[in-house]
Amino acid sequence: MIQKSIPSLFTLGNLLLGMFGIMMALDGKIGMAAIMVIIAMLADGLDGRVARALGAESEFGKELDSLSDVVSFGVAPALIMYVTSLHDLNNALAWPVTAIFPMFGALRLARFNVRPGIPGYFIGLPIPAAGGVLATLSLFHKDVSPPFMIVATLLLSYLMVSTVKYPNFKKIGLPKKAVIGAPVVIVIAVAVAVVFPEQISKMIFVLLALYALYGLKQNFDRLAARRRRRNRRHRSDEEAYHSKNG
Numbered sequence: 001m002i003q004k005s006i007p008s009l010f011t012l013g014n015l016l017l018g019m020f021g022i023m024m025a026l027d028g029k030i031g032m033a034a035i036m037v038i039i040a041m042l043a044d045g046l047d048g049r050v051a052r053a054l055g056a057e058s059e060f061g062k063e064l065d066s067l068s069d070v071v072s073f074g075v076a077p078a079l080i081m082y083v084t085s086l087h088d089l090n091n092a093l094a095w096p097v098t099a100i101f102p103m104f105g106a107l108r109l110a111r112f113n114v115r116p117g118i119p120g121y122f123i124g125l126p127i128p129a130a131g132g133v134l135a136t137l138s139l140f141h142k143d144v145s146p147p148f149m150i151v152a153t154l155l156l157s158y159l160m161v162s163t164v165k166y167p168n169f170k171k172i173g174l175p176k177k178a179v180i181g182a183p184v185v186i187v188i189a190v191a192v193a194v195v196f197p198e199q200i201s202k203m204i205f206v207l208l209a210l211y212a213l214y215g216l217k218q219n220f221d222r223l224a225a226r227r228r229r230r231n232r233r234h235r236s237d238e239e240a241y242h243s244k245n246g
Contacts, residue, residue, distance in 0.1 A: 086149065124160050
């Protein structure tokens with residue numbers, strides 16, 4: 001019984017960190033708020049691996065994971081962005097942009113839960129990655145204008161519900177013996193992040209942004225390849241028509 005509860009403890013830790021991120025954002029501790037989202041990503045990445053390693057996967061765990069993700073990677077990053085970049089804008093613009101992100105994140109999670117995916121890939125940008133990009137992007141609010149932040153928020157929201165394919169690293173297994181060391185990894189990550197909150201967050205922003213852009217590039221490449229094939233077929237049909245009709 002205790003063994004089966006261990007993955008849920010990681011999931012609840014994810015939710016707890018998301019709540020801490022919200023409260024820190026409201027207190028103006030933006031660097032630490034972003035770090036809470038990043039560490040929540042670590043906890044979220046571990047809960048499924050721990051569940052598989054212990055043979056403790058369950059529908060309850062999947063539902064709890066989705067509910068936690070909405071808070072930690074939907075509400076928390078959106079609020080961080082609102083506090084840093086959007087709160088001085090007209091409410092008619094700032095409020096909908098802020099609300100769209102967690103709403104689309106919830107749609108992304110619901111789709112993930114009910115539709116079979118493609119082995120090795122996510123369909124749409126995973127909400128932890130989208131939330132991580134948004135939370136860490138907010139750290140650049142002094143250097144980046146609010147219109148850019150709005151566009152970035154809307155783009156990330158779209159990517160979550162899009163059909164863009166992203167590599168899935170969650171299926172990488174975790175040895176059962178490594179489960180014991182997982183809490184230690186989180187504690188070390190927290191300690192390092194607390195000492196260097198903004199530096200760590202900005203470094204992780206680069207990695208997450210590259211992941212988000214990679215999927216977008218792949219999608220553009222597929223569209224370009226499809227257009228080239230269509231153009232080739234069109235040219236071959238025209239050539240066949242002209243050769244037939246002389």
